[in-house]
Amino acid sequence: MAESENRVVCIVDTSLLLFGNLIPRKEIRYITSSRVVDEIYKDNLKREVVKGYIASGRLEVENPSKKFLDKAMEIARDISELSKLSQADLDIIALAMKHVETDTVIVITDDFSIQNILENLGIDYLPVRRKIKDRVRRWRFICRKCGKKYLNDIQICPICGGKVTRHRVRY
């Protein structure tokens, strides 16, 4: 699948679907689970928008396998976050764990428990509305348009479509 090479996989929970837009760029794949879609469909206004995303292929719906759901639950239990997570939250973590094996992955979420788990897993994430105060790892790439910060060289910002370039890290 040559076409999928070098594409950034953005795993999205309800945050971006409710409070942002999916930019139409061939370099970016947006993936969510059907349980997240069910949550969105409770919102009359966003339901039509997200239906359109799915129909046009801009948003892919993928449900994680039991193997990765089990792994997600295991790490959540290990760091005492399991009770704070919904099934849809676990889907997001499981999808990220699966795709990070083969793709450059960014999870877009405002959920602190999901962020905490991703931090432990070393998987990149980005909030939509909240700012990360003390991010443990050092980001090296910055969107020139909206200022969002990334760990990976993803070139195009999945939030605004701006150009992402390397930022000098001062130690």
Ligand SMILES: [Zn+2]
């Ligand atoms: Zn941006």
